[in-house]
Amino acid sequence: MTENLDSFYDYLIVGQGIAGTSLAWHLHNSGKKILLVNDSSLPSSSKVAAGIFNPLTGKKLVKTWLADDIFPYAQKFYSGLQEKLNSKILHQASIFRPFRSIEEQNSYLSRTSDPGISPYIKDPKLEVIPDHVHTPYGGMEVIQSGWVDLPVLLNGSKKYFSENNQYLESAFSADDLIFSEEHVIWKNITFDKVILCQGYFANDNKYFSWLPFTPVKGEILEVDIEKLSGSQIVNQGIFILPVSGSTCRVGATYSWDNLNWNVTENARLELEEKFKPIVKVPYKITGQSAGIRPSSHDRRPMLGIHPDQPRLGIFNGLGTKGVTLAPFFANQFSEYLVQHKELSEAVNIKRYFSLYFR
Known part of the structure; x- marks a missing residue:
């Protein structure tokens, strides 16, 4: 009206x-x-987006474009809105990246000497390894990260x-x-x-x-994880984002074909296949959602x-x-x-x- x-x-x-x-x-x-x-x-x-902000992405641990500028600004913006709206919007949380192999461990640790990367990596002596995660080779904890409750x-x-x-x-x-x-x-x-x-x-x-425009479809799962420890986000090919209690969001897929808003069995299977080796405690999939990201060429x-x-x-x-x-x-x-x-x-x-x- x-x-x-x-x-x-x-x-x-x-x-x-x-x-x-x-x-x-x-x-x-x-x-x-x-x-x-x-x-x-x-x-x-x-x-439906998870709302994660992560300064270091990909297998090669690449710093997000303009991270030194956009991350401080975003955190200031969301903190201000929290006050104005009297609601919890910004969730600071580190991102734990389990190493897949000794080779990856050596490769990642060698990157920590890069002055552009080092401010976003927690001191190894202070790292906290989540109890519910399978980490035979250890891992790395990324900081200045977290998620926004969209x-x-x-x-x-x-x-x-x-x-x-x-x-x-x-x-x-x-x-x-x-x-x-x-x-x-x-x-x-x-x-x-x-x-x-x-x-x-x-x-x-x-x-x-x-x-x-080059839109990309993505799907995520809602998962209940028993004995979930801490609020850390886990990232190893997929993300595991603790939301509340034992509830987590797990994602995400990337598809440039069949762009629709429907969830698919193939996406569920793909995500669960990547999720299973990471988590060493019982879990249950309780939901699934899909979205189309508005990306550019x-x-x-x-x-x-x-x-x-x-x-x-x-x-x-x-x-x-x-x-x-x-x-x-x-x-x-x-x-x-x-x-x-x-x-x-x-x-x-x-x-x-x-x-x-x-």
């Missing part, structure tokens, strides 16, 4: 996943009047913006946007600009369908203004690292929109304008 809304807002933000929510908070905190519109009946990758964040933000007359539950079609030189009109409400934060559904938007976020519609922008392509990328680049996009600061070339959609004009 729009009758209770105001007649003018600075920004219409379409989509209330981690991208839209982060941008809404940054524009709101900069003093701008925003309207966040979302269709909760649509599936959302943010609702359902709590999204629901709390929705409640806040609803109470402040800045949230609308509604379906959205870009065909309903009416552009002029001075403003944009949608549902008889006037806006200065519209920013699309639609995740996977940006594929269906005629204004930005030319961008090289070059694995970098996509921010910017449409080449022919100066009042229409996009914030998308956060991929698997949305919880750390979203706050940092929401801040950058907000500063671009409000203060006219330049966007980083690495994320500006201008890098793809040749696809639009060809």
Whole structure:
């Protein structure tokens, strides 16, 4: 219902996943009047994502892109929201990486001398090995890591913006946007600009369908683990994330085919096959969920203004690292929109304008 809304807002933000929510908070905190519109009946990758932030990834222990900048910013952002929403959102937790072999042990330990890597690795003398994990070769503990409770964040933000007359539950079609030189009109409400934060559904938007999206389907399991010890996240090809009590989330799969929101038996079998050798205590699979990550061709976020519609922008392509990328680049996009600061070339959609004009 729009009758209770105001007649003018600075920004219409379409989509209330981690991208839209982060941008809404940054524009709101900069003093701008925003309207966040979302269709909760649509599936959302943010609702099912584990929300893990991990500074060192992959078999080669590679430092996450811009980790030294985006991790401190994300933690400051989520800590601030915890206070504002009076909810537990940010969970600091180390990540224990069991070694698969002596060779891997030697390889990883040699990497710890790298000054870019060492701040993210716990002193081996202080390491804590989780009791429920099979670790014949020992392991390494990654720090400055943890997870964000995305359902709590999204629901709390929705409640806040609803109470402040800045949230609308509604379906959205870009065909309903009416552009002029001075403003944009949608549902008889006037806006200065519209920013699309639609995740996977940006594929269906005629204004930005030319961008090289490469969405990836992922599935995770919910598992009850007996004698679960500690709150550490375990990572060895898959993650094991303790959520509450004996409940854990285990994931994730990666699939570029058959992109739908349905869970599959093949994914369950794949995850359990990787999970079994790691855990040495009884467990029970209690649930399964699927999402489609909004990734880009070059694995970098996509921010910017449409080449022919100066009042229409996009914030998308956060991929698997949305919880750390979203706050940092929401801040950058907000500063671009409000203060006219330049966007980083690495994320500006201008890098793809040749696809639009060809």
